[in-house]
Structures are given as structure tokens and as C-alpha cells.
Amino acid sequence: MDILSLFVVIPVLTITAILLLKDTRQVRLVSAFGMGLQLLMAASLVFLYLTARHAGNIDEMLFVKDYVWFKSLNIHYTVGVDGISVAMISLTSLVVFAGIFASWEVEFLRKEFFISLILLATGVFGFFISIDLFTMFLFYELAVIPMYLLIGIWGTGPKEYSAMKLTLMLMGGSALLLVGLLGIYFNSSPDGNRLTFNILEISKVVIPLSAQRIFFPLTFVGFGVLGALFPFHTWSPDGHASAPTAVSMLHAGVLMKLGGYGAFRVAIFLMPEAAHELSWIFIILTSISIVYGAFGAVAQKDLKYINAYSSVSHCGLVLFAVLMMNQTAMNGAIIQMISHGLMTALFFALIGMLYGRTHTRMINEMGGLMKIIPFLSVCYVIAGLASLGLPGLSGFVAEMTIFVGAFQHPELFYRIVTILAVSSIVITAVYILRVIAILLLGPTTNEHFEHLPDAKWFEKISVVTLIGSVAAIGLAPFWLSTMIGTSLHPIIEKIIALNPF
Amino acid sequence: MRHELLLITAALLVLIAEIFWNPDKKSSISLFSIILMVVITIIGFLPSPAGSLFGGMYISSGSRLLMKNILNIGVLLVFIQSVTWLKKEENSEKISEYFLLLISTLVGMNFMISAGHFLIFYIGIELATIPIAALAAFDRYKNKSAEAGIKLILSSALSSGVLLYGLSMIYGTTGSLYFSEVAALFHNSSLQILGFIFFFAGMAFKISIVPFHLWTADVYEGSPVNITSYLSVISKGAAIFILMIILFTVFPVILATWQKTVFVTSVLTMTIGNLFAIRQKNLKRFLAFSSISQAGYILLGLIGGNQLGMASVIYYILVYIFSNLGAFGVVIAISNSTGKENIDDYNGLYHTNPKLSLIMTLALFSLAGIPPVAGFFGKFFLFTAAAQKGFYLLVLIAVLNTIISLFYYLLVVKAMFINKSETPINTFKSDFPTRFALGICVAGIVVTGFASIIFEMIRNLSFGV
Numbered sequence: 001m002d003i004l005s006l007f008v009v010i011p012v013l014t015i016t017a018i019l020l021l022k023d024t025r026q027v028r029l030v031s032a033f034g035m036g037l038q039l040l041m042a043a044s045l046v047f048l049y050l051t052a053r054h055a056g057n058i059d060e061m062l063f064v065k066d067y068v069w070f071k072s073l074n075i076h077y078t079v080g081v082d083g084i085s086v087a088m089i090s091l092t093s094l095v096v097f098a099g100i101f102a103s104w105e106v107e108f109l110r111k112e113f114f115i116s117l118i119l120l121a122t123g124v125f126g127f128f129i130s131i132d133l134f135t136m137f138l139f140y141e142l143a144v145i146p147m148y149l150l151i152g153i154w155g156t157g158p159k160e161y162s163a164m165k166l167t168l169m170l171m172g173g174s175a176l177l178l179v180g181l182l183g184i185y186f187n188s189s190p191d192g193n194r195l196t197f198n199i200l201e202i203s204k205v206v207i208p209l210s211a212q213r214i215f216f217p218l219t220f221v222g223f224g225v226l227g228a229l230f231p232f233h234t235w236s237p238d239g240h241a242s243a244p245t246a247v248s249m250l251h252a253g254v255l256m257k258l259g260g261y262g263a264f265r266v267a268i269f270l271m272p273e274a275a276h277e278l279s280w281i282f283i284i285l286t287s288i289s290i291v292y293g294a295f296g297a298v299a300q301k302d303l304k305y306i307n308a309y310s311s312v313s314h315c316g317l318v319l320f321a322v323l324m325m326n327q328t329a330m331n332g333a334i335i336q337m338i339s340h341g342l343m344t345a346l347f348f349a350l351i352g353m354l355y356g357r358t359h360t361r362m363i364n365e366m367g368g369l370m371k372i373i374p375f376l377s378v379c380y381v382i383a384g385l386a387s388l389g390l391p392g393l394s395g396f397v398a399e400m401t402i403f404v405g406a407f408q409h410p411e412l413f414y415r416i417v418t419i420l421a422v423s424s425i426v427i428t429a430v431y432i433l434r435v436i437a438i439l440l441l442g443p444t445t446n447e448h449f450e451h452l453p454d455a456k457w458f459e460k461i462s463v464v465t466l467i468g469s470v471a472a473i474g475l476a477p478f479w480l481s482t483m484i485g486t487s488l489h490p491i492i493e494k495i496i497a498l499n500p501f
Numbered sequence: 502m503r504h505e506l507l508l509i510t511a512a513l514l515v516l517i518a519e520i521f522w523n524p525d526k527k528s529s530i531s532l533f534s535i536i537l538m539v540v541i542t543i544i545g546f547l548p549s550p551a552g553s554l555f556g557g558m559y560i561s562s563g564s565r566l567l568m569k570n571i572l573n574i575g576v577l578l579v580f581i582q583s584v585t586w587l588k589k590e591e592n593s594e595k596i597s598e599y600f601l602l603l604i605s606t607l608v609g610m611n612f613m614i615s616a617g618h619f620l621i622f623y624i625g626i627e628l629a630t631i632p633i634a635a636l637a638a639f640d641r642y643k644n645k646s647a648e649a650g651i652k653l654i655l656s657s658a659l660s661s662g663v664l665l666y667g668l669s670m671i672y673g674t675t676g677s678l679y680f681s682e683v684a685a686l687f688h689n690s691s692l693q694i695l696g697f698i699f700f701f702a703g704m705a706f707k708i709s710i711v712p713f714h715l716w717t718a719d720v721y722e723g724s725p726v727n728i729t730s731y732l733s734v735i736s737k738g739a740a741i742f743i744l745m746i747i748l749f750t751v752f753p754v755i756l757a758t759w760q761k762t763v764f765v766t767s768v769l770t771m772t773i774g775n776l777f778a779i780r781q782k783n784l785k786r787f788l789a790f791s792s793i794s795q796a797g798y799i800l801l802g803l804i805g806g807n808q809l810g811m812a813s814v815i816y817y818i819l820v821y822i823f824s825n826l827g828a829f830g831v832v833i834a835i836s837n838s839t840g841k842e843n844i845d846d847y848n849g850l851y852h853t854n855p856k857l858s859l860i861m862t863l864a865l866f867s868l869a870g871i872p873p874v875a876g877f878f879g880k881f882f883l884f885t886a887a888a889q890k891g892f893y894l895l896v897l898i899a900v901l902n903t904i905i906s907l908f909y910y911l912l913v914v915k916a917m918f919i920n921k922s923e924t925p926i927n928t929f930k931s932d933f934p935t936r937f938a939l940g941i942c943v944a945g946i947v948v949t950g951f952a953s954i955i956f957e958m959i960r961n962l963s964f965g966v
Contacts, residue, residue, distance in 0.1 A: 070953045072960050073809075073885065134881075138872045145871050148911060152919045160919060164911060171907055175900035178881075182888040182896065214893070 002065040003045065004079040004129045007089065010038050011122040015115050024110045028100065031114045035097045035121070042093040049086045053486065060200060060490050061131060069134075074196050078132040083487035084334055087480060088128045088261060091338050094469055095253040095345045096121045099246035101462035102349045105356070106154065106244070113154055116146040117246060124254050133181050133197040133266065137174070140262070143255060144170045147239075147247065155242040166239035169232065173225025177262075180219030184270055187211045202270050203494065212274030220267040220275075220282060227259025227319050228312045229282070230289040237296070240308035245352025248304065252311045253345035257337045260318040264333065264491075268322060272495050279323045280413065286323065287417045289316025294427035298434075303351045303361040306431060307344065310387065313424055314340045320421055321402040324414075327485070327492045329405025332398055334484045339386070339394035339473055346383045346466040350376060353459055357452045363435055368444035373454045377440045379463050384432040386470050389425055394473035399425065401481070502554060502561070504545055504569045504611050511537040512604040519597035527596055531584045534600040538580050542573040557679055558618035563962040568614050568742045568815060575735045575822040576607050578941060582830055583727045584934040585837050591642070599639070602632040603731065610739035614746070619668050619678040622743065623661075626707070630657045633736060637724040649723025656706060656716040664703025670696030680751045687754045694758060700747075701762055707740040710800070711769040714793050718777075721789035726836050729785050730829035733792040738818040741796070745803055745814055753966040756806050763804045764895060771797030771902040779909045784832050784842050787909070788825070791868060794906055795821060801899055802883045805890035806966035812959050813882035819955070820867065820879040823945030827864030830939045831857050834931045841926060844913055848922035854929070858917040860939055865910040867946045870903055875950035882956070 014034030018027050052062050061080030069075045081089070099117065106113050123143025130136040144167065151163035181197075187207045188196050196202060207215075225232040236256075240248050268275045293313030300306045314336065321333035353376055354369070355361050370377040386393035389400075406418040444450065455463065473480055514537060518530055551562045580600070587596050609628025616622035634657070638650025672678055674693050675686040687693060705713040721729045752759055774794030781787040799821075802814035834857060836842055851858040867876030880903065884896045931939075949955055 071957055072812075073882075075953075138877065141872045141877070145866070148914070149918060152915060160915060164908070164915075167911065168904055168908055172901070172904050175897075175904055178884065178900050179888075179893060179897045182885060183893060185885075186888060 002063060002079065003041075003048070004063050004065065004081060006041060007038065007125040007129055008122055010034060010041065011118045011125065015118050015122075018111060018115055018118075021111070027111050027114050028104055031100050031118060032097075034118065035093070035100050038125075039093045039097045042090045045081070046086055046090055049081065049083070050483070060487075064131070074194070075134045076132045076198060077130075077135050078198055079129040079135075080131045080200075081129060083483035083485075084261070084265075085128045087334060087338055087484060088257060089125065091257070091341045092121065092124050092128065092254045094465060095249055095341060098345060098349060098462040098465050099249045101458045102249060102352055103244065103246035104458040108154065113150070113244075116150050117250070120146040120150070120247075120250060120255075124250075124258065127258055128261070131199045133184065133199065133202075136262075136266075137178065137181055140177075140258060141171075141174055143258065144174065147243075147251065147255075150247045151239060151243045154244040154247070156244070157242045158238070159242040162238040162242035166235040169235040170226060173222045173232065175222075176218045176225075177222025180215045180222055180267075183211060183215035183218070184266075187215075199265065199270065203490075206273075207271055209273050212271040213277070216267055216271040216274035216278060219271070220263055223259045223262035223267060224282070224319060225259065227256055227263060228289065228293075228315045229259075229319060230285050230292060230312075230316065233289060233293070233312045236312055237305055237308040240311065240348070241302060241304040245348060245355075248348040248352070249345040252308070252348060253341040256311065256315050257318075257341055260315065260322060260333065260337050263319060264322045264330070268325065269491050269494070272325075275323070276325065276495070279325065283320065283323050283414075283417055286316045286320040287420050289313065290320060290421045290424045291427070294424040294431070297431045298427060301362055301364060303354070303363060303435070303439075304348070306363075306435060307347045307351065310428065310431070311340070311344055313428070314344070314387075317399070317402060317421065317424070320417075321405065324402075324406050324409065325495050326405055326408055327488060328408060329402055330488055330492070331481055331484055332401030332403075332405050334488075335394070335401060335473070335477065335480060336398035338480065339398040339470070342466050342470050342473070343383055343386045343395060346379070346463065346470065347387070349459075349462050349466065350380050350383060353455065354380075358446075358449060363438050365446065366439050366449070367442050367446070368440070369449070369452075370440040372444065372449055372452050375455045375460070376463075379467060380440065381436055382467055382470070384436050386474070388429045388432045392471070392474045394470045394477075397474060397477040397481075502559065503549060504541070504566075504573075505608055505615075507541045507544060508604055508608045508611065511541060512601055512608070515597050515600050515604065519601075527593060528588055530596045530600065531580075531587055534604075535577070535580050535584070538573070538577045542570070542577050545570045545573050553617060555621075557681065558621050559612075559615050560617035560680075561615055564811070564815070564964065565614050565746070567959065567962050568739075569611050571815065571819050571822065572607065572610060572735055572739055574819075575738065575826065576603065576731075578822070578826045578938050579603070579727060579731050579735065581934050581938040581941075582730070582826070582833055585932055586725065586727055586833065591640075595639070599636070602636050606630075606632045606736070610735070613739060613743050616743070617680050619671075619680070619683075622747075623665065623668070626664075626740075626743075627661065629736065629739060630661075630707070633728070633732065636728045636731075637720060639725050639728060643723075645723035646725065647723075649720045652716050652723075653720045660703045660706030660713070663699050663706070667696045667699025667701075667703060670699065680747070684751045684753065687752065689755055689758075694755065697752060697755065697759065698762070701759070704740060704744045705766065708737055708744065708796050709793055710766050710796055711773045711793065714770070714774070717793060718786050718789045722783060722786045726785065726829065726833045726842075729789070730826055730833070733788065733829075734822050734825045737792065737796060738822065741799055741814065741818065745811060748803060749806060749811065749964070749966050753806070756966055760804055760806070763800050764892070767797050767800035767804065767895065768898055769797075770794065770800065771899060772905075775902050775905040775909070778906070782843055782845065784844055784847075784913075787844065787913075788828060788832070791906065791909070792825065794902065795825075795868065797902070798880065798883055798899055801887040801892075801895060804892055804895065805886050807886060807889055808960070808963050808965035809882070809889055810886035811963035811965065812956065813879070813886045815959050815963065816956050817879040817883055819959075820875040820946075820949050823942045823949060824864050824867035824874075824876055827860055827939065827942035827946060828868065830935065830942055831861040831864070834935045834939070835926060837935075838929045838931065839926055844916055846926060847913065847916045848920040849925040850917040853925050853927060857931075860943055861917065862914050863943060863946055865913060869907045869910045871907075873950065874946050875948075876946070878950040878956070
């Protein structure tokens, strides 16, 4: 058993253990133990990875393990990580760990809830460790399906509608993706004899431009749906608003990153020529995502909707940066994925906790919470400041890097879209500060809120884990960016080789 | 010839048993038939040399034996699933008839698959259809069941007529009915193509490909559930197998022509099957339309005429047998114990019968092609086979169709897990045969996908145009 496959095996074992449990109260302990173990594994993976790099290992992917699966189609189960996947795996294990504690008080069908949640996590971990497109796609779909049950059964509001909309739109994305992947597969070998799904092998081949022009848009949009690319973002606000807390955290925090990661690792890495040729279309779409998402958030009154639209805006920024196709912007894109993942998970965890106490998510029905529940309120302010990019927290590092990278393009078109995208920072400040003002400051409007309890121990674990990580990235971003930067080199070299700016 | 001889022996043994068995212990004929079928299935897997009989009218080869074995497994599952239903008062007189008729259809299918001559093929196809009509009318006191029997026999008679008309044109232009000679003498004249189209239409009736699908829903709804599952899995599978063999071996000359036919019918079949399935309230009709759309996906494996395509079709049918019989197994279990067959009746099923709901979910996910169950692999290979020959547009249409199908499969999942019900189905424990059959289906759904050896074995036996 190699170290990477353990990331899939541990969740599966946890699920098996939960299935065997008779007492539903032990379920959450077992889940917390399993995911805590996963967090430790992620930490040791980071350590092992950095050690290997220091020791001078310059392979593109480390810890590669390859098992032949379907021999005649040359389908393998291949795992391997570079700095980017290591960062994403750490993010996932943090968010899942926090998510388990955020759903500590789920009562209804508790066993099933934790099983579905961990199944979702299995899909995400599997996606990030695979370097074979078939395995990757399998895990991608595996991550989408438990969402339906999680939202449909444990959600709130119009949950059945949202669950169905989310599932069908995401599966629609994966439908486009499937065609794209098959297109890549059948062009992965110039003489047609050694077709492969292995990303590293395909990246050494130049896929014919005519094929790229068809399959790049399919693949990019396929992943883009999950990354909330305008106009395919509409599942996101409904889905996030109806989902239970931990699911919103996991979904906005991690699952949407699958889109950004895939767009970059598969669509752009394997088909850079078409990416360069067609990127302008998607840059326009992502600019719309960024600005429209931010304005959408300003107009909302429901906390979860505000955050969902802000996620559309921030994830739009990820795709925007990926499409800029230079070292700085891509570096920023990865940091933004990590930063947004942690920050938005924090937001949704806090909203869940507020909702559990006040039983409303409408901002105009709340007020003056700072005096009543200071711990949660301060955490909310920190999350908000991270979101609007205050230096010292993770959001600043990410957005700064992205905009510097985007501005490196001298053409007028890039200048205009960058300026448009930058304007979202101001709009973000509007909706964040407005919420903080109404929600936390001022007089207490509702007397029922006078005696709300502050955070319990398990909620504190969840929140502190996330805030600690946000601050760590904000204060010491160089660790992360070095790890990412070296892994970006092969991709950037490939892009520069075909088109020196 | 081993499969056919064994099955005929089994049919005769069941007949003899009917005569000499103690009338009070008639229900043990079920057990007897199942044991016979188990033996036949196991013997079927023993290695057997390829060859031909009757001057090439009967052909046996690795791939054809594999198809027969797959059908045997499916029939065995259907047998086990029928035990509980046959124990009912009104069926106690007809147990041996049931098994006798099913075995004779299976003999017909085996002849059909092994055909090397259009006459053997035709005899096989008739032998496979006519007993089914009797079985569809098995609940003879129910109007709907009688209606299903009549509809089935009339529509299959019509389709046989169309088929024979096409064959007569082929015979008239080539002067032979041997597959090998027809293939050699076929030269793309318009009369021959007309003959081919009639032939294809006749087969389309049997597989219920749109626009020849109209009999399906009524027959499926009226027949007893066990027969519905048999019709939708075994009959369909056998007809697809022989269509594939004939397209690949007899009509390779007009590959480009039948690719167009398959393209159009495939798109129609998937889309119309799916769109009609959305509106169904009765689970049997629901599964009927879902099985129509499944046939549309299977055509994707045929269209390339490649080895991968044949492998993926055989593999998909195997997966489809497990998935569809799993879904039908749950419907049968619930229908036997409560008589309820509507989707609304399944509201809140998870809270009273969690295991059945989980099996149903697994089976439906497999039909929809969701990982990690076998249906995902099956669909993926079908799509890969079509993409290999450049049919990307068709693949795109097909994957978009899977989204539609996911919608209605999720409606059932939603009914079981999310909807609340005032009058939920009571908690009940199904008897051993039902649980055993469902267990095999679940094992099949889970294992067939991951165990790549199954696909590799099928692929090694397959061939292309």
C-alpha cells in the first residue's frame, strides 16, 4: 500500500467502521477519528514531499504508483502528487475535519449523514491524487452524487429542488467532460498505438490543433461548471443555501476547487495551444462571474446566499487567473483556491452556527450579536476581513498575486479585464462590511436573542482550525508559494515554449 | 450444441417431473428447475471447441458461447426470483409450465445466437418469442395480462413478417441464406439495402428500438413482474447479441449504411425512451421505458463495428442483467408482499425497509452509470467504443441523455429517501430466494466493474468487422 492510496483507503475504512456500528452516538467519534487521521496523513505528506524536494528529487510527480487496470484500453490506476496536489489535499483534509465537528449535532439519520459526507470526501481525495484521467473522472463523479442525498435529506428550504438542480447541472458538466476526455484519449498517441489516459504521458504529446479546438472548450466548460463559470453557476447559490452546514463547507470549500484544479491540470496543461487561442472567450466569462457574483452578493439578504454569490465571484477569480497562463497568476490561482476554500468553509461553518442559535439567516432579522456571542462574532469578522483581502490574512496574498500576474500582459484587452476584476474587491468590501455592520454591531433588535449561548467546544475546534490556517497562509505565504511554484514550472515551460510573450 | 441439448433435456425432465411428482409437493418443482439451471450454467462455462454443424447452419465459437453463458446466468436469476411468486395459490397448478416455457424460449435464443443460416435464426427467434406470449398472459384471469399476451403475439407476428420479407429480398438477390455466402455476395444494390432495412426493422421490434417500441410499455405493464424482467433483460439481450453478430458478419459490406441507420435509431431510442420514462407513475412502465433508452445506449457499442464495441456490448448486457434484475428484484419483492407497484407507494421506503431501498438505489445508479458501480464502467466502454470511430456527436447526445435518465432515476431515489408518506410500505422480511437473488445482483453490480479481468476476457473473445 502506497502512501497516496491511503488517502482513499482511510475514508473507505471509516465508512465501513461506521456501517458496523450499532450505537449512533459513536458514529461522530469514529468519523472524527478517521478524518483526524487523514489530517495527520496530510501533514506527514507535506513533510515527506518537502523532504523529497530538498533531497533534490526533481520529478514532476512524486510518490508515483501505477497499477494496470483495464489492460486492453491502457487504463491504469495511477497516483502521484506535485506541490499543487499536496496543497489541495491538505486543504481538503482541513475542511473535512472541520466539517465533521461542524455537524456534531446532526440528529436525523446520523449514520447515513456521516457516511455520505465521508464518501464525498473520498471522491475529492481520490480526484486530487490521480494522474490517470479515467481514475480522475471516476472520483470526480463519485464526489458529485452523495451531494444529492446530503442536500435532499438534511437540507433546508427548497432542498429537493436545489439538490436536483445541483446534481443535474454538475452531471451535465461531467457529460461534457467525458466527451472531452475521450477526445484527449484518442489523440494521445500520434500513431494511435499507445493510447493513454496518463496525464504525464499525454503532456509530452502535442494533440493536433483541430482536435484541441473541439475538446478544449468541452473539457474547460465541463470543469468550469463545477468551478461556477458564468453562465453555468446557477446551481451554486441554490445548492449552497439549501445544503446543511458541513456540506456547504465541503462543497464551496473543496468541491468547487475540483473545477479550478481540473481546468488547469487537464484542460490547459494538456491542450495549451487551444487554451491560448480560445482563452479570450473564457476570460470574458470569468470576468462576468467575478463582477456579477460580487454584485449578486450585495443584493442578497440571506447569509448563505451572500456567501454563495461571493463564492461565485472568488471561484471566478481562480479560473480567471488560470487563464492568464503565466507563472505569477497561476501561482495566485492555486493560493486563491486554498485561501477561498478555508475562508468560505469558515464562513459557512459560522453561518450554520448562527442559524442553529437564531433560526434565521436573514440579515435584517438579526443585530447586535457582537455583545451576545462575542466568540462567533469575532470569528465572523476575521472571516470577512480575509474575504475582502486584508493583508495578513490569506485572501490578500492570493488576490495580490493574481492581479499582479494578470497585469503582466501588456495588451489592452487584458488590462481592461484586469481592471474590471480588481473592481470586485471594492464590491466585496461593500457586502462584507454591510453584513458585519447589520449583523454584529448596533443594538440587539430581537429580545429572543439576548441569551444565546456562545460557541461550544466542538464548534471551537472547527472554527479555530480554519482560522489558524487562514492566518498561517496570510503571514507566511512563501512556504506555500514555493511549493506550488516549483510544481508550476513544467506547465509554464510548456506554455512559454509555444508562445513567448 | 451442448447448451441446447442440456436445455432440451432439462425441459423434458421438468415435463416428466410434472407427470410423476407427488401432486401435494408441486412447489418443489421450482427447486428442481433451479438446480437443473445451476448445473447447466456451470457446465456451460466448461471449455468447448469452436466448430459448426449441419453444413454451417449452426456455428459455435468463443464469443457465442460467452453470450449463451451470460443469458444462462440471467435466466437463473429470473428463476430464483420467481419462486416466491409461484408459491401463490393461483399459480400452484402452473409451476412446471412456467419453467418449461422459459426454458424453451432460452433454447430458442441459444439457437438464434448460434445461427449460421437465416432459417435457423428465424426458427430460433420464433421459438424465443411465442412461449413468452403465453407467459405474458400467465395471470389469465387478469384482463391486462391477457391483453399483454395478445399484444405481444400480434406485434411479434408483424415484426416476424417484416423480417421475413426483408430476408426474402436478401435471398432473392444473393441466392443463399447462409451467413457466409450472403456476406460474400452482398454488393450494395438498392434491393439488398431495402432487404436489410426490413430485416433491421424486424429486429428493432424485438429489441424495442424507437420507432418500433410502442408495444413495450403495455406488454411490460400487463405481464407478471417476473416476465417483465425476463422480457426487458433476457429477450432484449439475446436479440441485441444476434443483431450484433449479423451486422458484424453478414453486412460488413454496407457498414456505412447501417451506421447511419444505427445512428438515427440510437438517438431516437435514447431520447424518446428517456422523455417518456419521466412521466411514468407505475414502476413497471417506468422500467420499461428506461429499458428502451438503455437499448439506445447499447446501440452505441454496435455503431463502430469494432472489436471494442462488441466487447463493450457484451459487457454492458452482463452489467445490465445484474442492474435491471436488481431493480426488478426489489419491485418483485415489494409487489409480492404488498401488491404495490407505483412510485408514490415507495415514499419513505428507506425508513421501513432500508436494505431494499439501498439495493434499489445501487441498481438505479448502475443503470444511470454512476461510479463506482458497474454501470459506470459499462457506459464508459460503450462511449469509448463509439468515440474510437469518431462518433463524438453521438457520444455527446448519449451522455446528455444519461443526465435526463439520472433525473428520473433520482425521482425514485427521492421517493424512497426524502419523501414522507402517511401510509408507508410496512417493514417486511423477504424470504430466502428473493434475498439470495438480490445478493447475487448486488455482488454483480459491485464486482463486475472493478474486476477488470471480466472485461478483458470478454474483449479477447470479441471481434470486429
